[in-house]
Amino acid sequence: MITIAKPIQYLTFISLMIFNLQTVKAQKSYYLIESDLPGYELNYESDFGWQIGLNLYKDCFRQSWKKIGDTTSHSFFIDYCEFENSFNAFRGTAYARFGFAGASIWGSSINGLIQADGSWVFLTPDAMYFVRGNIGIKLGAPLGYYYKTDLFQEIIDKILYKVENNLKTEVYNAELTAKQNQISEDNYNRIIEYSTKSSDMVGYNLTTEWDSKWVTDSSNFVMGIRKEWTHQNGALIGIDICQFNSDIEAENAAQIRAEDAVTIFSPNDNRDCDHYSLDNQDQLSCILEKWQDQFYLNSQNDEKRFEESNISIVGYKKNIAFHFYQYDTTRIDTGKVKSILNKLANGIENF
């Protein structure tokens, strides 16, 4: 009996080795490992993927984590998706969020902090996408069991730290090049000061800023500046501004950003006013009406929707594109939004 069993056990061992060799994917240096998250352990690692366009898919990698000793089937997960360049990463990540029933919004409402080059948060705020360089990340705590703002922020910071230290040379160099043509801090401040010093933004204090990326129709990006101001009541206003070589470039980039930052509409939804010219009050009114319509249409149960606390508007004037967004749990005041945007138009006009 033993003589029979030995070769079978040996063969089983060999086959297990072959199985493992076939299925274990090369680990990337920016993947979190267990020593990065003390107290947590990997539940599993698996090949996975994102849908990044119509019939377009991207092979990615998933880690499922749980607290050491947690015997429930609750977990949180991290997807790592490496793209060829920053352009594809930004657009692919922006699209990937449409592959689910849950709706998502542009921004960083998780903690009132800018999360890398771009981020999108699900309305039930237990999942989010963010992108840094050519790396797209999804972080999720299904059913909210593991969702804690502090834990999410800690994970985001650790991932970003590792990604930052492992950026591809091409990505790093492209950012250096783009930075040379970036709008200056002085010019940025000159444009926004009409808005930020107005009564519309009383109580808001500058908290974070980031070199933003505006992807263009030439499969590239131009660097802008994005800043966020927070109010003690938790409200947040963000203004991202980018200067282009021409008016048409600014308009095209605004259109793309509008597609990528759109709050709840899926990619197949053709809106007639997804971005607007600061010179065209009708278009701004159209956007604000559309924004409000989505609530009025469905207010039978008179339940305040999460989206009502969020607005995101993209526009352009001359060779400047802008992205304004606001979170305010006490409900967005569209009159103030209009006022801030009109002052932004003045800033660009006088810049």
Add this chain to the structure above:
Amino acid sequence: MINKNIILITMILLLIGSISGADLPPIIDLYYIKFNYTSGTTNDAIDIRINNSTDISVPEWYPSYSRNEKIAYKKSQSNRKIKAKFYVYNGPINNMKVYANHSGGWGNINEGTVTFNGSAYSSEALLTFSGTTPSSVGKRYLALIWYITEIDGEPIADTYIHDSGFHAYYTLLDDPVSPMQEPWTQVLDYTCSWASGQTTNSGTIKKITEGAYNNIGKTYYGGDSHTYAQNFYLTNFFSENYADCQDMSAVVQTFSNAVGISNVKVRRVLGPFYTQYILPIGTSNWLYSIEWGIHQFSYYNNKVYDAVLKLWDPIRIPTAEGIYNNYYYDLFLSGTWNLLTPTAYTNVY
């Protein structure tokens, strides 16, 4: 392991025999049974596996290795064959005849000849079930009680040698379909329980849909999925407690494929749209006007099977409903409803 008592008795008998020189009756035991002994299902059991990473070993019944694996057959099949090997402790003998009676199964094993040609181990004997596999989906148990009727051409009184089993066996509607062409017992345990007694494709899918909604132990979560492109990550799905509409449509498709139903598809709706009253899987509060970016349901024979929700009026898990009669009207409140063409998951991991 070989029964220690039999070995002990054998050794005693051999010792007595060597001392006395008397002729002793041979002591024979059943060594193993192969149910799925060749590819295809023309004569034998269906090739199945435990899960994505673990195949089922053949011989499925192999007491020396403490092995008693599950097996699967198509429904209403006759002349199912097995291969069995025997061991004689105090041979030599050249051949014998055996048969088996069944308990809980669908038929006996017809008498057949087993060849030893002087060896301790017999050749694998090809033996045939006398009956027909059950006519409906299910998970059942079969025990076989083995007897010898003849040794080296000399008829003997039917002599009991061994019980085998209980062999747990699944009955499927037909040959399993890709991507579940080699069904997982992890899946068949659910499917053959939910759809137990079903004889038709539509009846089986209905039961799978209802079983999945009621009993798969997941709670709805719209921010993630275990599917990607045409891939369904079923292992991960089983290990976690949440599911979305894509997961549940993949469950209905692949679990149906596992029991032999082909042409089960999934269909996606691009929104966004707001829902009528729904009760998502694993939840207890009816929700109204929920915003969905997409939705996806299973689709078979131009009918909807949706295992991720209950609809309100009348309260039901949607099964065998026309999209516009009345599924759409009871689900869709407002927004965009862009129905895509049916597709299917082609890989399960």
